[in-house]
Amino acid sequence: MVYELYYWPGIQGRGEFVRLALEEGGAKYIDIALKPENRGGGVPAMNKFLEGPRVPHPPFAPPFLKVGKQLIGQTSNILLYLGGPLKLAPRDEAGKLWVHQLQLTVADLVVEAHDTHHPIAAGLYYKDQKAAAKRRAEDFREHRIPKFFNYFEKVLTRNRTAGPWLVGRRVTYADLSLAQVVAGIRYAFPKASTKALRKHPRLMKLHDAVFERPRIKRYAESGRRLAFNNDDLFRNYPELDG
Amino acid sequence: MVYELYYWPGIQGRGEFVRLALEEGGAKYIDIALKPENRGGGVPAMNKFLEGPRVPHPPFAPPFLKVGKQLIGQTSNILLYLGGPLKLAPRDEAGKLWVHQLQLTVADLVVEAHDTHHPIAAGLYYKDQKAAAKRRAEDFREHRIPKFFNYFEKVLTRNRTAGPWLVGRRVTYADLSLAQVVAGIRYAFPKASTKALRKHPRLMKLHDAVFERPRIKRYAESGRRLAFNNDDLFRNYPELDG
Structure with missing residues (x-):
């Protein structure tokens, strides 16, 4: 599983809370907006999900995480999700x-x-x-x-x-x-x-x-x-x- | 199961988001701080958990919900919990x-x-x-x-x-x-x-x-x-x- 993280380039911001979890969990991920636009990255790649007319579960704002076809938004909610697979939360x-x-x-x-x-x-x-x-x-x-x-x-x-x-x-x-x-x-x-x-x-x-x-x-x-x-x-x- | 809700008396506040879920879910609950102090209610009953020296998982602030011995704080977290038993969230x-x-x-x-x-x-x-x-x-x-x-x-x-x-x-x-x-x-x-x-x-x-x-x-x-x-x-x- 390669996670795709979408967050504003140039700042740590709320994206950093997700990055720290991905890093500590040893996850493979792509920080999409940090890739060049001509390679499918940058802010346009992010806006596709924020503004696209057919995204079924649009996020309100970055950060959001793409896991296969699932989009997960809201920092704390992304971490709630990652806690399981990255073993960063108790199991009970x-x-x-x-x-x-x-x-x-x-x-x-x-x-x-x-x-x-x-x-x-x-x-x-x-x-x-x-x-x-x-x-x-x-x-x-x-x-x-x-x-x-x-x-x-x-x-x-x-x-x-x-x-x-x-x-x-x-x-x-x-x-x-x-x-x-x-x-x-x-x-x-x-x-x-x-x-x-x-x-x-x-x-x-x-x-x-x-x-x-x-x-x-x-x-x-x-x-x-x-x-x-x-x-x-x-x-x-x-x-x-x- | 009788839930115990702890929240400031006199206002709807953040407690109301929990109350609406409890009401819609047909849950039995006691709004502890609305009970008289001489019957174990009021703000002192709430402060026992906010300030008590031996509460293992103290909440930062009201509202919090007591489910048996478990204390659950943060409005959105309480709702995350209640979504299951009250059938107010999808199962998947x-x-x-x-x-x-x-x-x-x-x-x-x-x-x-x-x-x-x-x-x-x-x-x-x-x-x-x-x-x-x-x-x-x-x-x-x-x-x-x-x-x-x-x-x-x-x-x-x-x-x-x-x-x-x-x-x-x-x-x-x-x-x-x-x-x-x-x-x-x-x-x-x-x-x-x-x-x-x-x-x-x-x-x-x-x-x-x-x-x-x-x-x-x-x-x-x-x-x-x-x-x-x-x-x-x-x-x-x-x-x-x-």
Whole structure:
């Protein structure tokens, strides 16, 4: 099975949560929009499914994954699917739901991190919503980062099995996503995150453990993992870091 | 099986998406926080699970559902679970994922509708973020409502089976949630939504079909379904309706 991933070129964005799972799971996949247009890639290949008049299950937005003829959209839903074949989730129903619940909480944090620089409209430039961004970012640093980090630290503490993971003894897609959001917040808010992570050693350890996994490390060092940048979900605007 | 639902009293909020599924599925459930405190209800009963030091799988926030000893949090995850026993989702894996994908897209719309009145911080009063709210609401009316409504209308059109539903011939939890968000947006933005729904007749029909389901109707007429109000997710501030 060769998976086809469809996501915007040039940014990690929400596609990266899927890529980390594919990489850790050792999956074969093609990142379609990164292929040249004249070889069936690029944004046009993606738009075929977003805008095509006969796609039976059209996604609302990227990322989406093509598995044979099946299209699967929504980041958390793609991960819910991949958890099985890539062995990145428990096999029992209750365990699957618990991992998915944690994933959806990570997804909520991603939206809030994004909205610090775009509190008014995703369709407007940052410079046109800078005053609101400063206020939203302050609340994010003071209240939301602590609330989410406390929560994940608590979940890590309550997992009584050995090892750095959220659920049981094995890494799950929720661990990968949580490490990615921590990495993103460290990029965007270096000062606020350093302070917050000092109080949350288990969360910091999870982050490190993910990026030290051999397959994730190989991926990060391959040059295929894009660097964070200021067109992305997580943006480094020093004025938003207090 | 008697389900226990935990959610804030006084509002429909995210709990309502779960309630509609429980009602349509004919489930027995107790809305714990609506019971008096001296009979084991109220917010303290909820906080036991949010703050208790020995809860193995603590939820981040309400709503959460207790099924025997299992706690399930995150609205979309609760619905993913309930889809099986309440027969509100297809039985095949691909169908389940497609319904969940639509649910997660509804959930995105819910966040955006909420953030029209709270674009800066959930912890601040509306009056302290009114200027930003006006700008965000304008974008929501002009760009986001049309984008989401177009999308759902498209999905409804692509479902080639007879009937008003998003997926196949049977009502799913995603239909119930979509009808609820349409109802909420009609309450919050009566002018903008009237205009938008005129262009999306299938979406309007889905809304009506859900609220005409016998069990949903009985629930709405029982007095147990709270009215929309301005402490809730969807709020009617005329200045945000253009």
